[in-house]
Amino acid sequence: MILKINQRYLQIALNSTLDEAREIIAQLPISERILIEAGTPLIKIYGKRAISEIKSATPAGTYIVADTKCADLALREVKMVAETGAQALTCLGVAPVETIDRFIGECQKNGMDSMVDMMNVEDPVEVLGKLKKPPGIVVLHRGVDETEFSKEKQIPFYQINQIKDNFDTFVSVAGGDTIEEVQRAIFNGADIVVVWKAFYQSTAETAKLAAEFLKEIR
Amino acid sequence: MLDRKQKYLQIAFNRTLEEIVAMINSLPLSGRIIIEAGYPLIKTYGTRAISTIKTLWEQRVLGYSLGTVEAAEMKPFQLYKAGYGSPLLDLLLKSIEKRKIEKPKRKFSEPIKKEIAFTPYIVADLKCMDRAFTEVEAAASAGASAATCLGLAPVETIDAFIKRCEEIGIDSILDMMNIEYPFEVLSKLIKPPTIIMLHRGVDEGEENKEKEVPYQEIERIKNVYDDVLIAVAGGETIREVITGAFNDADILVVWRLFNENPEKITALSNEFLKEVK
Numbered sequence: 001m002i003l004k005i006n007q008r009y010l011q012i013a014l015n016s017t018l019d020e021a022r023e024i025i026a027q028l029p030i031s032e033r034i035l036i037e038a039g040t041p042l043i044k045i046y047g048k049r050a051i052s053e054i055k056s057a058t059p060a061g062t063y064i065v066a067d068t069k070c071a072d073l074a075l076r077e078v079k080m081v082a083e084t085g086a087q088a089l090t091c092l093g094v095a096p097v098e099t100i101d102r103f104i105g106e107c108q109k110n111g112m113d114s115m116v117d118m119m120n121v122e123d124p125v126e127v128l129g130k131l132k133k134p135p136g137i138v139v140l141h142r143g144v145d146e147t148e149f150s151k152e153k154q155i156p157f158y159q160i161n162q163i164k165d166n167f168d169t170f171v172s173v174a175g176g177d178t179i180e181e182v183q184r185a186i187f188n189g190a191d192i193v194v195v196w197k198a199f200y201q202s203t204a205e206t207a208k209l210a211a212e213f214l215k216e217i218r
Numbered sequence: 219m220l221d222r223k224q225k226y227l228q229i230a231f232n233r234t235l236e237e238i239v240a241m242i243n244s245l246p247l248s249g250r251i252i253i254e255a256g257y258p259l260i261k262t263y264g265t266r267a268i269s270t271i272k273t274l275w276e277q278r279v280l281g282y283s284l285g286t287v288e289a290a291e292m293k294p295f296q297l298y299k300a301g302y303g304s305p306l307l308d309l310l311l312k313s314i315e316k317r318k319i320e321k322p323k324r325k326f327s328e329p330i331k332k333e334i335a336f337t338p339y340i341v342a343d344l345k346c347m348d349r350a351f352t353e354v355e356a357a358a359s360a361g362a363s364a365a366t367c368l369g370l371a372p373v374e375t376i377d378a379f380i381k382r383c384e385e386i387g388i389d390s391i392l393d394m395m396n397i398e399y400p401f402e403v404l405s406k407l408i409k410p411p412t413i414i415m416l417h418r419g420v421d422e423g424e425e426n427k428e429k430e431v432p433y434q435e436i437e438r439i440k441n442v443y444d445d446v447l448i449a450v451a452g453g454e455t456i457r458e459v460i461t462g463a464f465n466d467a468d469i470l471v472v473w474r475l476f477n478e479n480p481e482k483i484t485a486l487s488n489e490f491l492k493e494v495k
Contacts, residue, residue, distance in 0.1 A: 044356060045265050047261065047262050047264030048261065048262050072420050072422075073420050080261065092347060094396065095370075095396065096395070143374070144349050145374040
């Protein structure tokens with residue numbers, strides 16, 4: 001595991017354009033507690049170039065997450081991302097168990113952190129129980145479409161401790177974008193909080209917002 | 219966009235874009251071939267993979283070849299894990315090798331004069347899991363005729379995906395990989411997609427050889443949703459393709475054999491097209 005135990009992290013997902021991504025990165029405070037994510041739409045639009053360009057726009061040593069949402073062909077996907085210099089990538093928790101197992105094993109071989117995204121998984125503990133070994137990071141995730149079309153859907157914060165009690169893994173929470181939701185995730189024991197909405201476009205407030213979020217994540 | 223009385227062969231392309239130029243140059247001109255920008259290809263090149271493939275196939279259909287290499291000059295290539303072949307496959311490849319077909323030499327700049335009467339159909343294998351609007355719009359602007367969404371995605375995403383595809387005028391494909399009961403997913407949707415894809419994943423197929431493509435679901439789905447087309451993916455041998463067609467699948471998706479033997483793509487496509495009737 002590349003990330004430090006007992007440290008809390010803010011993961012900023014970049015999902016707009018590569019130009020926006022560069023502008024946002026330029027405004028962020030330098031902190032080893034900030035992880036930068038090349039979001040799924042960015043990867044599907046620009047390809048793996050999105051990951052390597054984000055990597056080169058960030059200060060040396062920045063932890064880069066590639067949100068590839070692997071669903072099959074895990075070996076090829078991990079190999080592709082490894083070439084870009086990212087430290088971690090994501091696999092879907094709803095993917096076939098064979099894919100998730102291959103994904104975790106291949107990440108380990110390549111010295112990368114594996115993230116399993118539990119979007120649309122009702123019982124993450126059940127999925128984790130079927131794996132040969134748990135991933136480095138489990139991501140509890142309420143999707144963007146879910147949030148927009150079913151406003152009553154909540155992020156299952158209670159699952160953070162369920163997972164940590166049963167498996168030796170970090171837990172990340174994605175899908176909440178307000179300061180209150182970030183506070184709740186941290187209060188409930190999350191190691192990483194993922195935000196995107198506040199950082200979709202670069203504004204005069206970007207640096208201030210990042211500093212505010214970082215203050216809450218301790 | 220697709221003819222419901224017709225059966226199609228969908229070839230998923232997953233090599234480098236440079237190699238795909240040569241492969242598409244060597245495809246037989248048939249309106250029953252669907253070209254797929256594969257999922258790894260899109261993650262490697264982005265939407266450029268879709269637009270390049272679209273341009274290539276369109277030019278080919280119109281009678282122009284791009285690039286300077288033909289697939290017959292390419293070397294066979296083992297993708298990913300070895301040992302996936304079968305005696306039947308080997309036999310097919312050997313028989314194709316024996317048939318040396320004399321081809322008239324032509325310059326690439328010379329157009330081939332043919333009467334073509336079909337519109338190229340390009341599938342973008344996005345495997346959408348969230349942000350359906352953004353993904354559908356990206357694929358459509360790159361020129362895709364259809365795009366895929368995972369049946370495992372939240373129901374809100376699938377509904378938004380199908381709706382946006384319809385609004386924009388492309389076909390929606392719902393990929394049922396890792397779904398035991400497709401009906402359970404379909405019954406939750408506001409309306410069904412244009413195409414339902416029954417799919418055994420590559421990792422599943424390699425690790426669990428006993429996992430079968432669920433051919434029995436084809437008729438069951440068609441009995442309830444008479445407007446949808448059924449695609450079958452994950453079967454790679456001639457026998458599996460015949461089984462898919464026999465069980466009334468409308469689209470048979472192949473990739474491994476074609477991507478591992480690009481130099482035989484013309485003969486392979488002709489052989490498979492013969493079986494997909």
